[in-house]
Amino acid sequence: MWTLIAQIFPYAIAFTIPLLITSLGGLFSERSGVVNIGLEGLMVVGSFTGAIVIYTLQPIMSPDLAVWIGLLAAALAGGVFAILHAFASINLNANQVISGTAINMMAGALTVFLARNVTGSGNIPIVRGLLRRDVPILSEIPVIGRLFFTSTYATTWLVLAILLLGWYVIYKTSYGLRLRACGEHPHAADSAGVNVYKVRYIAVILSGAFSGLGGGILLVTIAGEFTGSVAGLGFLALAALIFGQWKPLGILGATAFFGLASTIANVSSVIPMLKVIPGVILKVFPYIVTLIALVAFSKSSQAPKAAGEPYEKGKR
Amino acid sequence: GCGTDTGNKSDLQVGMVTDAGTIDDKSFNQGTWEGVKLAEKDLGVSTKYLKPAGTTEADYLKEIGNLYDAGYKFIVTPGFKFETAIFQAQTKYEDAKFVLIDGSPHSGDYNNVVEENTVSIFFAEHESGFLAGVATAVELQEGEVGFIGGMEIPPVQKFNWGFQQGIKYANENHGTNIEIKAENVVYQGSFDNVAAGQQLAAAQFDKGVDAIFCAAGGVGVGAINEAKARVESGENVWIIGVDVDQYADGIYEGEKSVILTSAMKRIDQAAYDMIKAELDGKFPGGQTLNFDAKNNGVGIPEKNPNLSDDTEKVVSDVFTKLKSGDITVSAEQGDLIK
Amino acid sequence: MDYVVEMLNIRKEFPGIVANDDITLKLKKGEIHALLGENGAGKSTLMSILFGLYQADRGQIRVNGKDVNISNPNVANELGIGMVHQHFKLVHNFTVTENIILGLEPKRGLSVDVKSAAKRVKELSEQYGLNVDPNAKIEDVSVGMQQRVEILKMLYRNADILIFDEPTAVLTPQEIEDLMKIMRNLIKEGKSIILITHKLKEIKAVADRCTVIRRGKFIGTVDVDSTTKAQMAEMMVGREVLFSVEKPDKEAGEVILKLDKVSVKSNREGVVAVKDFSLEVKEGEILGLAGVEGNGQSELVEAITGLKDIVSGKIFINGKDISNFSIRERINSGIAHIPEDRQKRGLVLDYTIGQNMVLEIYDRKPFSERGLLNHNAITEYAQQIVEDFDVRAGQGVESVARSLSGGNQQKAIVGREIELNPDLLIAVQPTRGLDVGSIEYIHSRLIEQRNRGKAILLVSLELDEVLNLSDRIAIINSGELVGIVDAKDTNENEIGLMMAGIKRGDTD
Amino acid sequence: MKKIPKELVVSLLAVVLGLIAGALFMLFTGNNPFAGYSYLIKGGTMSIERLGNTLATASPLILTGLSIAFAFKTGLFNIGAPGQVLFGGFCATAVALSVNAPKPLLLLLSVSAAALGGALWGSVPGFLKAKFNVHEVVSSIMMNWIAYWVVYYAIPAYFKGSFLETESRKIAHQASLRVDWLTKLFDGSYINLGLFIGIIAVFVVAFILNRTVLGYELKSVGFNRHAAEYAGISVNKNIILAMMISGALAGIGGAIIYTGNAANLQIGIVPTQGFDGIAVSLLGANTPIGVLASAIFFGLLYSGKGFMNAMTNIPPEIADTIIATIIYFAATSVLIERGLDKLKRKRRGN
Numbered sequence A: 001m002w003t004l005i006a007q008i009f010p011y012a013i014a015f016t017i018p019l020l021i022t023s024l025g026g027l028f029s030e031r032s033g034v035v036n037i038g039l040e041g042l043m044v045v046g047s048f049t050g051a052i053v054i055y056t057l058q059p060i061m062s063p064d065l066a067v068w069i070g071l072l073a074a075a076l077a078g079g080v081f082a083i084l085h086a087f088a089s090i091n092l093n094a095n096q097v098i099s100g101t102a103i104n105m106m107a108g109a110l111t112v113f114l115a116r117n118v119t120g121s122g123n124i125p126i127v128r129g130l131l132r133r134d135v136p137i138l139s140e141i142p143v144i145g146r147l148f149f150t151s152t153y154a155t156t157w158l159v160l161a162i163l164l165l166g167w168y169v170i171y172k173t174s175y176g177l178r179l180r181a182c183g184e185h186p187h188a189a190d191s192a193g194v195n196v197y198k199v200r201y202i203a204v205i206l207s208g209a210f211s212g213l214g215g216g217i218l219l220v221t222i223a224g225e226f227t228g229s230v231a232g233l234g235f236l237a238l239a240a241l242i243f244g245q246w247k248p249l250g251i252l253g254a255t256a257f258f259g260l261a262s263t264i265a266n267v268s269s270v271i272p273m274l275k276v277i278p279g280v281i282l283k284v285f286p287y288i289v290t291l292i293a294l295v296a297f298s299k300s301s302q303a304p305k306a307a308g309e310p311y312e313k314g315k316r
Numbered sequence B: 001g002c003g004t005d006t007g008n009k010s011d012l013q014v015g016m017v018t019d020a021g022t023i024d025d026k027s028f029n030q031g032t033w034e035g036v037k038l039a040e041k042d043l044g045v046s047t048k049y050l051k052p053a054g055t056t057e058a059d060y061l062k063e064i065g066n067l068y069d070a071g072y073k074f075i076v077t078p079g080f081k082f083e084t085a086i087f088q089a090q091t092k093y094e095d096a097k098f099v100l101i102d103g104s105p106h107s108g109d110y111n112n113v114v115e116e117n118t119v120s121i122f123f124a125e126h127e128s129g130f131l132a133g134v135a136t137a138v139e140l141q142e143g144e145v146g147f148i149g150g151m152e153i154p155p156v157q158k159f160n161w162g163f164q165q166g167i168k169y170a171n172e173n174h175g176t177n178i179e180i181k182a183e184n185v186v187y188q189g190s191f192d193n194v195a196a197g198q199q200l201a202a203a204q205f206d207k208g209v210d211a212i213f214c215a216a217g218g219v220g221v222g223a224i225n226e227a228k229a230r231v232e233s234g235e236n237v238w239i240i241g242v243d244v245d246q247y248a249d250g251i252y253e254g255e256k257s258v259i260l261t262s263a264m265k266r267i268d269q270a271a272y273d274m275i276k277a278e279l280d281g282k283f284p285g286g287q288t289l290n291f292d293a294k295n296n297g298v299g300i301p302e303k304n305p306n307l308s309d310d311t312e313k314v315v316s317d318v319f320t321k322l323k324s325g326d327i328t329v330s331a332e333q334g335d336l337i338k
Numbered sequence C: 001m002d003y004v005v006e007m008l009n010i011r012k013e014f015p016g017i018v019a020n021d022d023i024t025l026k027l028k029k030g031e032i033h034a035l036l037g038e039n040g041a042g043k044s045t046l047m048s049i050l051f052g053l054y055q056a057d058r059g060q061i062r063v064n065g066k067d068v069n070i071s072n073p074n075v076a077n078e079l080g081i082g083m084v085h086q087h088f089k090l091v092h093n094f095t096v097t098e099n100i101i102l103g104l105e106p107k108r109g110l111s112v113d114v115k116s117a118a119k120r121v122k123e124l125s126e127q128y129g130l131n132v133d134p135n136a137k138i139e140d141v142s143v144g145m146q147q148r149v150e151i152l153k154m155l156y157r158n159a160d161i162l163i164f165d166e167p168t169a170v171l172t173p174q175e176i177e178d179l180m181k182i183m184r185n186l187i188k189e190g191k192s193i194i195l196i197t198h199k200l201k202e203i204k205a206v207a208d209r210c211t212v213i214r215r216g217k218f219i220g221t222v223d224v225d226s227t228t229k230a231q232m233a234e235m236m237v238g239r240e241v242l243f244s245v246e247k248p249d250k251e252a253g254e255v256i257l258k259l260d261k262v263s264v265k266s267n268r269e270g271v272v273a274v275k276d277f278s279l280e281v282k283e284g285e286i287l288g289l290a291g292v293e294g295n296g297q298s299e300l301v302e303a304i305t306g307l308k309d310i311v312s313g314k315i316f317i318n319g320k321d322i323s324n325f326s327i328r329e330r331i332n333s334g335i336a337h338i339p340e341d342r343q344k345r346g347l348v349l350d351y352t353i354g355q356n357m358v359l360e361i362y363d364r365k366p367f368s369e370r371g372l373l374n375h376n377a378i379t380e381y382a383q384q385i386v387e388d389f390d391v392r393a394g395q396g397v398e399s400v401a402r403s404l405s406g407g408n409q410q411k412a413i414v415g416r417e418i419e420l421n422p423d424l425l426i427a428v429q430p431t432r433g434l435d436v437g438s439i440e441y442i443h444s445r446l447i448e449q450r451n452r453g454k455a456i457l458l459v460s461l462e463l464d465e466v467l468n469l470s471d472r473i474a475i476i477n478s479g480e481l482v483g484i485v486d487a488k489d490t491n492e493n494e495i496g497l498m499m500a501g502i503k504r505g506d507t508d
Numbered sequence D: 001m002k003k004i005p006k007e008l009v010v011s012l013l014a015v016v017l018g019l020i021a022g023a024l025f026m027l028f029t030g031n032n033p034f035a036g037y038s039y040l041i042k043g044g045t046m047s048i049e050r051l052g053n054t055l056a057t058a059s060p061l062i063l064t065g066l067s068i069a070f071a072f073k074t075g076l077f078n079i080g081a082p083g084q085v086l087f088g089g090f091c092a093t094a095v096a097l098s099v100n101a102p103k104p105l106l107l108l109l110s111v112s113a114a115a116l117g118g119a120l121w122g123s124v125p126g127f128l129k130a131k132f133n134v135h136e137v138v139s140s141i142m143m144n145w146i147a148y149w150v151v152y153y154a155i156p157a158y159f160k161g162s163f164l165e166t167e168s169r170k171i172a173h174q175a176s177l178r179v180d181w182l183t184k185l186f187d188g189s190y191i192n193l194g195l196f197i198g199i200i201a202v203f204v205v206a207f208i209l210n211r212t213v214l215g216y217e218l219k220s221v222g223f224n225r226h227a228a229e230y231a232g233i234s235v236n237k238n239i240i241l242a243m244m245i246s247g248a249l250a251g252i253g254g255a256i257i258y259t260g261n262a263a264n265l266q267i268g269i270v271p272t273q274g275f276d277g278i279a280v281s282l283l284g285a286n287t288p289i290g291v292l293a294s295a296i297f298f299g300l301l302y303s304g305k306g307f308m309n310a311m312t313n314i315p316p317e318i319a320d321t322i323i324a325t326i327i328y329f330a331a332t333s334v335l336i337e338r339g340l341d342k343l344k345r346k347r348r349g350n
């Protein structure tokens, strides 16, 4: 049992991280009052941009440096693409769900189209992603060292740092205070002199940047090539956001659960102990648990009150 | 792109319809298209591929119709999923030629009917897998190997079964000691779940597997990534590629690759040969062709930088015996794993 | 010369309506200046312009003698202008301090310095006698406290010019007294105040001068001391105002509604909103239920209508126990309900008026048969209500409810409920946000129902309304019945005290 | 002059803007947009067979579009249509493969099974929303995955053919929605009874929404659940019912896909028609007739784009880009409306 857990843990974490950062992006957006169902598409944009940058740079510079530049570009591209959603939902009071759906469709079509124009192929492979490393000293700690500090990606620590920073920003800084106010009661924020539009723009762009980064991390840790899809991870991140009750630590728990559950389901076929459980049970397990968790949390839902409501100055 | 710069010019318009997956799938779609493109370059035919909206017979037939109506009357389709579509197309479009790779036309009842304007091509994937198995066993001498398949479809199954026979053959005839455990032979269930590919490969490597044969499209990409990561952190693990020479996909530094060798089926060759035959007026209409060891339709790459000369020599001997019929490889599961 | 604010010739147009038409208002330093006008006269609009929420189409604003352009609330803040909105603009799950500092957060390094802010809030609270706990969450504090938070918000921003938009509508008489005291304190500290209210009594009590507007137009500014209430009312409405409604004496009949020790849980977790409440409403009487907002009235009404389950007790209609009836069964038993929130509960805004008129009876003949709607019958029925109740709408019954003005929406609802011909009519805030004309009309229809022998339960926050319409008045405080008095032998003072929880006799 | 409905203008403008965006992409890739679009239209219409195929492509989209429009009308966002299509289609396939009956009866059975399966799949998010206020979007996404895996394991376990692990046995002509006279009429195209099912569904849904007590209740709950509750309409019952009807429509779409347009069910594939339904519904302004029109429009796009690709070098992603752009413009219809208002005011001003 222990060896089993120890073995799959690093992979569960690897799977968790892109979900986590994307979910954090969704958190910023929804906490500001803008529902972002386009996380999936924004991840695709990140994955595409990361791939194209790394693909271009790796032959001419240190592969590691290229990867980091690629990740940066992925985040930037995600942020820029999110402006489309911000414009529709903040300036035009569009139905945010529909706008997000359009983002998803556009990202899928546009990136493959561009990929084909740039590389001549709908896929963009990268030679090398990120390497896994043991964290010095810490990996020597019994139990914990084996689980958390062995075979880790640098991006894991980056994302955890961003999460921590995100927590700090949301709960401790003035931007965070304003952000939460905009998601709960934008008119209150407005009359207190907060520029609701600006706060929401920043939040939506951040959600794009984080999702883009999520797509990029997926690329450099797991996928190894851009294929025009992130296989529903963006939607899973959205579910994790709600499962995690719009709280940074909550989404950490929710995404870790998804990471672990889906890794177990994926590798079950090569783990004799798990082979006795019917495959279908293992595969649907994470989804059913999510449904149960949603029911359990439904009473005390922490959903931002104004999420999904277009903000119009005159209206109340 | 039509037109070429080689000076050769031909009126033949060659179309292709892709199966599930993209044209860049590093597998049969890509292989077929590469053969077609080669024909464009060498023989001056004009080419076009279409990607159907779905994977049903209706979707396929629609694209075939589109190609036909646009003047592409030599149509190549890769994958057994085209069997029923080609069955209809070959009579519906009598003046067109069809090349069906990995399948034979039937109406859904598996009673094959290959009309005069159609060629059906099969590959001896089991022989290819067998050679890869022998190469792997001889190169590693001892250790454990595993197999990751995509979906449980005939070509993938045949690769698997052949690979297992190859390992066994080497153990029995070349003194190797390679184990393949039942639990390490898995079908992931898709051709695109990269994360699962990575995780499955990792789980197998962690359990002591030294080399994994991946016949799984995008799932294999995940496995290759995992192998790269491990090799770079000092482990000694390998992946055996499939369909095409995947050496380049496994490159992690300079020229070094985690691809030990690849179990190839020369789809590109087959597509190219059919086009050439058509131009030469020798289109083998009505026939079912088998691409196997005998006609060099399957095999491992000519250059295998990760295989020692000795290994290559052994493999080439085995290859000869396959050609001569001294060795036969079963295309059935029998008492093999999965 | 010593005007702190001068709003000159302000004009503001909304699509289809001129909300402010050439209005001038001048605020002297250190005065309390009342702004009086009917619903929709344009008071809030004018103040929203001063506070930077809207931009005037025309006109000039001077603050301390200087021309200013108040393009947003931040500019207003910088000019020392603060506003307490009628509907509080507070984030419910923030603490008092967080709400106060929002938009103007003190920092320590990168973090918001909540600690020192809380200290400052405490100091301010003590200085002005506001008695506010800086660390309480808004959702846990009373309405009066929330208002004081809004005041603190202004003070925290060093506002010298304070705007109060109808601050007393939600307070108990006691709290109103306190608020007046606070206002006088503020003036002493050198602040100037604009006070919006409909209540002449309050103007008389605290204001120095009063500006009256009517239908967006400036009527005049008067000195409060030298002007009578009646004069001000006339300025406001444009004609002489009768302060009470005509109501013939009438003997009440059988008991229609009987509440027997009813307890109801609050909409907030865990709290009991109504405790062991017993009450009878008889045919031919209007029973007024008076109380400060949030003392269990809403929950009580929801319990009677079936929107909320009761914890214990029994409810009877015409002697029949309906405690376990569904909402629809209660409607069919003879209960009609004019809901408190007309847009949330009363109407499907995206339906036409016609469709809305059968909201409770669409499944009865002749409006539907065997599951199919009969549009003609529905239209005919709605047409009748629209005519009888003077509902004005652009396309008659075909108008989408959303397009109607609030008053007409309300008239439609009242018409629909009366047309149900119920034994018991529950009217909650039936005239909230309506102009005098509509109010008179609706009041007369309610009395007409009473005269026809129906039982009416009137729930209102407006004491005047309760006093004028009711035959008997029940007073509720913290979910408990404080007492029932005859409308004829009570007065505003007594009811006010009872609303604050002081029983009759305790004072005598 | 009769007033043109605003929704229609918005939808048409969104289409036009989407097509213009597509034209720009074509120009960008060095192609002639006029040629591109004319081949696109020809590809979907130039022969009776192609026309049939266009309608066949549109048929399941009518159902999934109706499914999502119905949910929208009742205040719900049914993003679970893919799962409902899959599970409904699975139920239809199961009946088609295991029941032996005369064709009309068999079709009735399999389509009913699909409706039931879809309704079952829709009822879960409906129930969770009604009873626990769980947002239907998340629960529907979960249900999509559950459908995917249930079908993934059930087909090979119970319905696979002798050769392949990855798809069900072929459905006999007896159990297929394809009928000879229709196939012949349209020159061997894939058109099938699904088209008629779709058209009937359009009228049934329009009838339910506009003329029945049920529709009145469902819409009341959708527009304003508080008012519905106040009026004694059972909110919970109607939410569940709305999701079940929406699911049933999607499920029937699944029957058309797997027992009409195709003749078997392949595992490992999420039916795209489920998501496309969102676009169809939005473009159709969530009205039944609008859905019918926009489904046919999407059918034309999907079935014509192959010919466009064959005749030109326009990349295949163009059609998807056009659709995405149309949806974006439909979402931002405020912009369009504002433009229209401005235009009107200007004209009045003159």
Ligand SMILES: Nc1ncnc2c1ncn2[C@@H]1O[C@H](COP(=O)(O)OP(=O)(O)OP(=O)(O)O)[C@@H](O)[C@H]1O
Residues within 6 Å of the ligand: A314, A315, C014, C015, C017, C018, C019, C037, C038, C039, C040, C041, C042, C043, C044, C045, C046, C433
């Ligand atoms: N944002 C807006 N858009 C359109 N019309 C508006 C808007 N705000 C107010 N109005 C209209 O302008 C008029 C003046 O409204 P205002 O809110 O200033 O009245 P008021 O005197 O504050 O009324 P009350 O006593 O009800 O608060 C009303 O007819 C109102 O319907």
Ligand SMILES: Nc1ncnc2c1ncn2[C@@H]1O[C@H](COP(=O)(O)OP(=O)(O)OP(=O)(O)O)[C@@H](O)[C@H]1O
Residues within 6 Å of the ligand: A314, A315, A316, C040, C044, C045, C085, C086, C087, C088, C165, C406, C433
């Ligand atoms: N956008 C609008 N369109 C039409 N009428 C409006 C609009 N906004 C407000 N009103 C109407 O104007 C009147 C006053 O609205 P307003 O928002 O000024 O409220 P208020 O009671 O004065 O509260 P506050 O002081 O908090 O703004 C109400 O009758 C309201 O229905």
Ligand SMILES: [Mg+2]
Residues within 6 Å of the ligand: C043, C044, C045, C086, C165
């Ligand atoms: Mg007002």
Ligand SMILES: [Mg+2]
Residues within 6 Å of the ligand: C044, C086, C166
């Ligand atoms: Mg008001």
